[in-house]
Amino acid sequence: MRLKKLNKKLIKLDKKLLNLNNRHFLILDTIIFSLTPLLGIILRLDDFVALEEYRNGLIVATIIFSLIKLVVFTSCGFYKRYWKYASIEELTEIAALIAVAVISEIIVLGFLEYLLGNSVEKYLVPRSLPLLDGILTFILVGGIRFSIRASERANLKKKNFYRRDRVLIVGAGDAGVSILQEMRRNPKLGFNPVAFIDDDPQKLGLNIRGVSVLGNRYQIPEIVASYSIRQVVIAMPSASGKTIREIVDVSQAIGIKVNTMPSTNEILDNSNRANILREVKIEDLLRREPIQTDAQSVFSLLEGKTVLISGAGGSIGSELCRQIFRCRPSQMILLGHGENSVFNIREELEQVLQILKQETKPDKELTELTPFIADLRIKARLEDAFRLYQPDIVFHAAAHKHVPLMELNPPEAITNNVLGTKNLLDFSIKYHVNNFVMISTDKAVNPTNVMGASKRTAEMLVLQAAKTSGRPYAVVRFGNVLGSRGSVVPTFKRQIAKGGPVTITHPEICRYFMTIPEAVQLVLQASVLSNKNSQGQIFMLNMGQPVKIVDLAKDLIHLSGYEVGKDIEIVFTGLRPGEKLYEELLVAGEEYQPTAHEKVLVVKNASHIIPENLDLTIEILGEAAERNDINLIVFLLDRLVVGYATKYQQIDVERAQESFEKIISEACELNPLTTDLNIDFNSQVKLPTLNSLTRLTVGEIERGLRQALENEEFCLYYQPVMDLKTGAIKEFEALLRWNHPKFGLIMPQKFMATAEESGMLIPIQRWIIEAICIQLKTWQQEASFDSNISISINISSQQLLQTSLVKHLKYNLETHQINPQLLSLEISEYLITENPRAAMTVLPQLKRLGIRLQIDNFGKVASIYGRVQPNLLYREFDRVKIDRYLVNSIDRDQQMGDVFQNIVIELENYGLEITATGIENIAQLNKVREVACDYGQGYFLAQPLSSNNVARSKSIESQNIL
Known part of the structure; x- marks a missing residue:
């Protein structure tokens, strides 16, 4: 009973302390200020007899000290503080104000003693009294204020009826300490922080606000087990996505719930400041290093x-x-x-x-x-x-x-x-x-x-x-x-909420x-x-690294608490119109x-890079859109936009041309005086009449290709591959062109896909092999030409897997008496990685012929964003051609330069010669030489050579190529 009564009295006392306001504090401080000089001089003299000698001086000093402290504290707004939330800042302020007061006291006492001069035999008070007075004032004033915080915390512990999970805080920095304080201040959140972890070894074993730093993120499982942790809270708003992913993966593996602070960007957004914690989102796993912006300039x-x-x-x-x-x-x-x-x-x-x-x-x-x-x-x-x-x-x-x-x-x-x-x-x-x-x-x-x-x-x-x-x-x-x-994330979330399946267009889409x-x-x-x-x-x-959409879907499924294949299925639906695998x-x-x-x-x-007659083309595009003429729209975009190619929109060229001319004639009828404009229109007409053959039907393409073979409209251009050490030509790559009598020189990208669908790819490939063997024989008969220079051919998957390929190669090599070592076949890395069984069947047969094999487009599929993946098929090859997209980026992106160097080093471990393709400027050439590539290829090194080897051709860009 006595303990209960005592407890009630303590609670009442706590409530009284919590209800103190600044008026009460002013009264208490006045009492303290009048006592501290007396306490200070007692501590200084330790002799009550001597105290009598300083009686008059002590009275004067007490009045002066009290007035000085009241003036300093009041003028600095000390009595406008809310002490319920006092922290180290308030403690620092108390110390600073007392320091000002002590200095003022010393000055005033010195001034008084100067005025009194020899009229007194001793000092008014001991010279150390202002310092002792300041120390005692700091202890008493600070102690009373911070007793409010202590009382509040004691009350929270007594009134804590909320169920609270034991929490492990990841990150013992400012954010982690802030989270710790909020959890203690607000028990309704349901968190009981019991430990920190941090990767900084200097923090290991430290005690922060009564909570210990127990280890780093790799020790999460053992710490969770030892301390019965029920939740992990990530308190690192600027951590990278890789770090967040590692923590989430470890926590999910042991069945522990994970929450996180909002990211730095979210904290800056006012609308998100109210939320101290939230669940980990997919954005956290993809988070990158914080962006340093020139905020002042913006x-x-x-x-x-x-x-x-x-x-x-x-x-x-x-x-x-x-x-x-x-x-x-x-x-x-x-x-x-x-x-x-x-x-x-x-x-x-x-x-x-x-x-x-x-x-x-x-x-x-x-x-x-x-x-x-x-x-x-x-x-x-x-x-x-x-x-x-x-x-x-x-x-x-x-x-x-x-x-x-x-x-x-x-x-x-x-x-x-x-x-x-x-x-x-x-x-x-x-x-x-x-x-x-x-x-x-x-x-x-x-x-x-x-x-x-x-x-x-x-x-x-x-x-x-x-x-x-x-x-x-x-x-x-x-x-x-x-x-x-338009993001896939909301779609995936809806599909997961319905129980799946999650639909993705293609497993390789990035x-x-x-x-x-x-x-x-x-x-x-x-x-x-x-x-x-x-x-x-x-x-x-700089978009960083590309992300596979399938990996994104798996992460979302895991973050939702499900397992892929067990709870939620992933279904591939095929690419949609206009969609491509890689941006x-x-x-x-x-x-x-x-x-x-x-x-x-x-x-x-x-x-x-602005086309001529852009305004006129835009006008015609607008007319086509107003008439809902999709055929003409796609036709004009194909002429206007470099690199635009779509297999989803079929064009009727004749109808598009008719629509085009109709718009022109109507414009001229509306304004017959615009003869100059008509000339401009006519000049614009010449562009669309150069039809892109990929827009024709398969039957029309097939007939055109058969006629091209019969009329010998195909030709080969030979681009040299240079030895980067000696500058000599090592080999030529044969580049196919269609020299169309009406449309001019046509690049293979415009007709090879349709040739593959129509079955014309194999006859074209046979023509290429025979033409190359004839060219090699011609060069061998020329005394001025290096007979060791070889020719390489790019072989598609369909061509490579034809059973007749080996026989056709063998026949031409024997017929034209060509050394097999002078012929190289370039095979895409995609075939090796995606269809290894078929490759394992064909590659040994080609090797037995004595033909050299090269991996083409290396890095375009996967290695460009990572490291070389071990592949047993590499031993069948002699050389690797690193993809032009990787080479094009090494002089502008340090990270891609490092990736390029790693790939070169690892390929050398396989004993492969390395050719860097697509070299377009001196910076790229220097970088390629720096990492010790064997060979280089690209328009910077040499322009393509025509098949008669008489003169260099004009630049590809300067020719009338579709």
Whole structure:
């Protein structure tokens, strides 16, 4: 009973302490200030007789000390603190204020003694009294304040009826300590922190706020077992995705739930600050190192400006609004077609504005938010936005981005992505917009779909506008963003919630991924970089490493608490229209170089790659879209966009030409005086008449190829492979061309796929083998020619697996008396990795003939992003040709340069000679030499040689090649 009564009294005392306010503290402090000089002098003298001698001085000192401390504490706002949440900052403040008071006391006492002079025989008080007084004041004042915290913690322990899981905190840094404090402050969260782990060995064994650091992340299983841990909390907001993945994998393997703090980007986003913890998301597993941006430059560019954001309600547009809003522009025009999405982002930013109005001075101007609902295709409405608000900067994020839907609706892709961009650019020039930044996509690079081709066309319009206006108008190109409306992640989540299956188009499909905030940060950084160039630029964001979509799906299934194949199935449905396995970041003819920001590259010659008569082509595209003429749209995109090739849209060339000429004639009828315009149209007509044969039917292609064989329209060009040590030619690679009497020189990419479908590939290959053997025999008969130079042929999978290939090779070698060592077959790495059984059957037979074998396109399938995978079939080969995409990136990307070097070193361990292909500049050549490649090949080293070996041919780009 007595213990209960005592406990009740203690609780009442605790409550009284917790209810103390600053008025009470002022009274307590006054009492303390009047006692500390007396206590200090007692400690100093330790003799009550001597104390009598200082009686008068002590009274004076007590009054002076008390007044000084009250003045210092009050003037510095000491009595406006809320001591329930006192921390080390408040303790530091107490020490600082007392130090000021002590110094003041010493000065005042010295001044008094100076005034009194010889009228006193001794000092008023001992000279050490101010210091002793300060120490005692610090102990008593600080002790009373921090007793509030101690009482609160004691009460929390007594009242803790919540069920709390024992938690292991990963990361003993600032974030980890913050999480620890929040868990203790708020028991309703249900967390009981019992231990830290951290990879920093210097923290091992330390005690942080009563919690020990027990080990690193590799010791999670044993720590979980020893301390009965029920949850793991990752307190590393800036950790890489690789680190997060390792922790999640270990925790899931032992059946422990994992939570994490929001990432650094989420913490910066006001809307996410309320959440201390959340479950691990797929974005965490793909998280990369935090981006270091020049925030001051971005702020300077946007502060006080009028900024228009098109597509403001979309995933990219809304994040642009959030980050631009932080830079305090004077006005933001939120332009969008979807009223609900624009409403949502405006409401979100308005809430932040209301908070800012309360916190800032009344005379300080805040950003004005102006929602503007408009369709980019309606010129009159769009011009109103420019006329009314006169924007200084435009960020163009509005676009149709869904590839399969645009493949089914090409007119929408043209009117929105192309004509909408043109309208924005026209009004930007007319109303003197200083900066224009368009958000593009990696699908604009060598596009296989209408959406990508339309975005590439829009890029050309931006570059042309920059040249016309002389203003820094730019394009920023990047890949997929996690969390966007078109992302696969929401689709996978819905499928998992329904119990599966998760559908993926292809097991090998890869994509580059970024989080939305990361992409937008780099967009803003690129806008600053573009401000220094008035000729128009294309910026390409460093997307990191590509991710297999199937791996993404597996991660999501695991994070949802299921097992692949047991709880949730993965089903492959086949590629959709316009979709390709690998997204590319390089365009033929574009020259890339680094910028001041490590994650941003610039196409330095972008402004020079603008086709002639672009405006006329856009006009005709617009007419075709208005008439819903899909045939003509795809036909014109094929002529306009370099690298555009799609097998999903079939073209009727004659009908497209008729439609084209009809549009021209109608234009001339409307304005018969435009004779010069008619000439321009006619010059434009010449381009579309050069038909791309891949658009014809299989039957038409087959007939054309048979006729080409009969009429000897095929020819071979020989590109030299150089010995990088001696500079001598080692061999030639035979490059097939179709010298069409009507269409000119045609590249094999335009007809080989159809040749394969029609069955003409085998006869063409037989012709190539026979032609090469004849060429080798001719060279051997020439005394001036090195008889040791060989020729290599690129062999497709279909050709390689033909049972007649070995017999045909043997027949030609014997007939023309050719040394088999002078003939090399190039076989794609894809066949070796994807169809090893078939390769194991054929390769030994070819080796027995004495023919040399080379691996072609090495690194394009998988090794380009990792390391060389052991393969027993490598022993059948003599040489490896490293893929041109890897070589093209080594002079701009240090990471890719390291990957390239690792591949070369590991291939040398297999005893393989190494050829680097696609060398296009001196920087690439020097890098290739640096890592000790044996041979090099590319247009920088030599132009292709014609089959008669008389003179070098013109550059491929300068020829009339389709």
